[in-house]
Amino acid sequence: MASENNKTLITITAVVLSGMLCFYGWKLHAVFISKANAQLEVVESLNRWSQQYLAMEDVKKNWESNFEPESKVKHISGLYDLIGFMKYGLQNDKDSISLSGLSQVMQQTQKDMPLGLTKICMTNGSLDSTAVIVGADNYSQLLNGIEKIANRKDIIIDNVTIQGDKNVPIARLGGFCIQVRN
């Protein structure tokens, strides 16, 4: 038969036991939850990555349509064809064209990481050592041609100078380069 003291003792024991169970249950719960969250973060990052990866498909297509592969350029003539001044109604002295520089294009934010492009610069060397010279029948044709060629993602032009005092409309395209993917 339980005495009054025993009764109190049993109740206290029950409360303590219950409290401990609660406390450790809660702790265990917290451990599980934190493990679950860590796991979910991994899942989240995997999902994010695969979404990014899929989103990059468009970028890849864009990239491949904007930039020709390096393999297409075996010699300067091939390079010339790649630019195709004629397509834009521009005349250029093919015989005097020469390479003036070759470099790897680096990433904007990480300057030591290659972007995957080779930049090939050229000039109409004998006439002017810093520019490619293009001409057209009239100024309108000249400017339209320059506009189109300058809008190509693989073409870089630092500056354009229009000469108004020559017999035919002429423009000097300074720092003219073409980029091919490698």
Place this chain on the structure above:
Amino acid sequence: MDYQCLSASEDIEAFSEKKALVGGNLVFFSINREQTPPQGYVEQQSLNIQRTFTSRLRKKTDKLHVWLHPTLLTLKGKCKIALTIEVYLKWGLKREGLHALIGGVEDKSKNFLVDVLIFNKNKLVAIYDRELPGRESKRFESAAQSVCEEITRSYPGIDINISSPLSDWGQNNCDYIDGAPLTNLPFKNLITLNSQKKDFIVPGLISFAGVCLFGGFTWHGWQAYSDALHQYEITKQNPVILQQGGVDSYYINVMTQRRLMMEEVRKQDKFSSDIRQVLDGIRGIQDVHVVEVRVPGKALADQHSGSSEKQTEPDVSLSISTPKKNQSSVDQLKEIITNISSNSRYTIRSANPAWKDENDQRIFFLEGDLNGK
């Protein structure tokens, strides 16, 4: 003696002691409930009738069930009690062999009950009570004798002991052991078995709640964790990830850089329209001819500080020619700038050097910011 014996319900009301040894018809007992007490008797904790350790642990061993007279419970809280039957049983179980114990609370004038307990090999084998006339009655002697003879008849060769609070009956075949079983009487508070059960309800519920919460927390946590693991397993099967053989952050970085590079708005995209804008501004101004237009304009070295640091380049630099006039070059320049400004949407200013004469032509050097107006 700091306690009093209590054996009749009519004595209870007047009872005022703190401790009582209770026997007689206030206590009803039965092995394994073979008999049930009169209405109203209150059940107590049952007693072991075998003196082995394991019997205490085993639930299904034989028990001596005990009930108390309801009136006795009016003493609850006022008085602690010990039961004669309990102490006799305890004493009897300790003794080896076959023996009997007669005990009870005597009354001088009234009939009273004696308890007879038969033990064999540390086990209670029989228990019953017999009513005797008052101790001072003439019939007592023979009645007592018949109680003893009844025992010897049933159990030949048995040792019979008579214990306090009975007095020595002086029977030949009985030993009087006085108060030997009554040392260290286990006085306890009066409780009913029901209330005793209730005592455990609250702590039981508290413990149960604790166990439930523990289980609930653990279960919930485990569910969350295994769900997350499951999701991870599913995600790992993503064809893109399988195809790439894992997460390749380098690829994403490079492609992001390429995207940014291709999305970048370049100055060269506007070169032609810039030139057109400049030419439109000059067209129609009399006697003015364009010699050269350059986008972006040439930046001049800062002449004042002499540093090699370039000034920001203007959007455009241009040179125009116009026939020399009978007019200072500064005035002529002012006029031309005013004309161009009114004709166009860009700001124009003289460059450095501002002009030069070439034969009959005067050439002005200008620079300007497009859309700057």
